[in-house]
Amino acid sequence: MPNDVIDQVRRYLDHVAETTExxxxxxxxxxxxxxxxxxxxxxxxxxxxLSVGLPLWWLGQTPRDVAGGxxxxxxxxxxxCRGPSTVEEVVATASLPDGRHFEMAAIRPGPGAPYNGYVSxxxxxxxxxxxxxGGESHPVYWAGGGAFSISVVETLYSISGRVPxxxxxxxVTLEDGSxxxxxxxxxxxxxxxxxxxxxxxxxxxxDPDLPDEAIRLRAFDAAGNVVxxxxxxxxxxxxxxxxxxxxxx
Amino acid sequence: MKPVVSEExxxxxxxxxxxxxxxxxxxxxxxxxxREAARDAIAYAWETRERIASMNNPVGYLYRVGxxxxxAYRRARVLFPDVPASGMPEVDPRLPGALARLSHQQRxxxxxxxxxxxxxxxxxxxxxxxxxxxxxxxxxxxxxxxxAMGVSDAE
Numbered sequence: 001m002p003n004d005v006i007d008q009v010r011r012y013l014d015h016v017a018e019t020t021e022x023x024x025x026x027x028x029x030x031x032x033x034x035x036x037x038x039x040x041x042x043x044x045x046x047x048x049x050l051s052v053g054l055p056l057w058w059l060g061q062t063p064r065d066v067a068g069g070x071x072x073x074x075x076x077x078x079x080x081c082r083g084p085s086t087v088e089e090v091v092a093t094a095s096l097p098d099g100r101h102f103e104m105a106a107i108r109p110g111p112g113a114p115y116n117g118y119v120s121x122x123x124x125x126x127x128x129x130x131x132x133x134g135g136e137s138h139p140v141y142w143a144g145g146g147a148f149s150i151s152v153v154e155t156l157y158s159i160s161g162r163v164p165x166x167x168x169x170x171x172v173t174l175e176d177g178s179x180x181x182x183x184x185x186x187x188x189x190x191x192x193x194x195x196x197x198x199x200x201x202x203x204x205x206x207d208p209d210l211p212d213e214a215i216r217l218r219a220f221d222a223a224g225n226v227v228x229x230x231x232x233x234x235x236x237x238x239x240x241x242x243x244x245x246x247x248x249x
Numbered sequence: 250m251k252p253v254v255s256e257e258x259x260x261x262x263x264x265x266x267x268x269x270x271x272x273x274x275x276x277x278x279x280x281x282x283x284r285e286a287a288r289d290a291i292a293y294a295w296e297t298r299e300r301i302a303s304m305n306n307p308v309g310y311l312y313r314v315g316x317x318x319x320x321a322y323r324r325a326r327v328l329f330p331d332v333p334a335s336g337m338p339e340v341d342p343r344l345p346g347a348l349a350r351l352s353h354q355q356r357x358x359x360x361x362x363x364x365x366x367x368x369x370x371x372x373x374x375x376x377x378x379x380x381x382x383x384x385x386x387x388x389x390x391x392x393x394x395x396x397a398m399g400v401s402d403a404e
Contacts, residue, residue, distance in 0.1 A: 006363045008340045013272040016280045
């Protein structure tokens with residue numbers, strides 16, 4: 001047997017790359033890059049117009065119900081969450097080393113808003129991002145489908161990982177003493193988004209993705225007992241992995 | 250790496266990095282999703298080519314872009330086509346199944362570190378995790394591949 005498993009993987013992936021067709025936007029000639037850029041720009045502009053304009057129009061037509069839990073939602077801000085929703089409570093806050101303060105609030109769907117989710121709010125109340133969770137998108141989302149979306153404009157942190165399935169809250173402590181807390185979504189998986197383009201925020205990823213500044217990861221069960229308490233880098237044992245099987249794989 | 254601003258330079262840049270990028274994303278996400286993600290990443294590279302040009306590890310960065318874009322295409326299961334019955338005798342037919350059974354992180358680490366031969370630092374940047382985690386995932390992933398394909402560690 002050749003080494004080479006690695007060599008085999010390389011040859012196999014080359015073969016797959018050569019034989020898998022790209023269904024759309026196959027570049028044809030040099031000028032296609034310009035054309036693709038224009039198409040993408042037009043697409044982005046249309047999405048922005050729809051995601052901001054429609055909710056704004058909708059808010060103008062309907063009594064608002066967007067306050068609660070100490071968070072005041074702003075017209076347009078929740079547009080990225082597919083429609084006006086009710087902000088229920090602040091579920092996480094983070095003070096970053098550079099002095100910026102962020103909070104993440106749980107939202108629940110209102111009329112015309114199909115998703116539960118979270119909305120992150122940055123300095124001066126600016127919307128940072130929104131990731132719909134649950135609601136109608138739940139099965140697709142957790143199956144790794146395309147229901148997940150995020151519109152983040154600034155690179156911050158993302159935390160994700162796995163803790164014992166009885167945990168209901170995971171909490172990451174940064175070296176400056178600030179804490180990012182998030183609920184454990186399902187079967188011990190947690191993730192929270194404090195990130196911008198290029199960050200992997202895939203649901204159900206089995207391994208921790210913590211900021212370099214993280215010094216502690218703890219998880220609590222419903223009674224408030226600590227059920228997981230480690231200092232990164234987190235190395236899971238197989239038993240834990242077995243009790244919380246990967247989602248979407 | 251030289252700045253890539255003109256179309257000619259961009260095409261040369263794509264010719265240089267595309268095979269590695271496609272292979273890495275297919276390795277991580279399977280054939281179709283990886284292909285789509287690579288296409289999106291290269292389209293993004295065109296739009297931001299001046300910034301990309303100044304990077305030391307453009308493949309790693311575009312891998313992360315593809316990783317992010319792949320969310321739109323991800324399937325419940327990662328799919329790898331069978332090894333063709335003829336023409337690839339050097340590839341064990343158990344390989345696609347073995348790859349599919351690795352965790353996403355293990356697949357990505359094996360491909361980036363061993364197949365694409367990125368440094369641990371580059372692979373860690375690409376995956377957004379620590380170097381120690383990359384090493385751990387790659388080692389475990391390779392060990393699982395070897396076991397699945399009946400290759401002992403001594404070989």
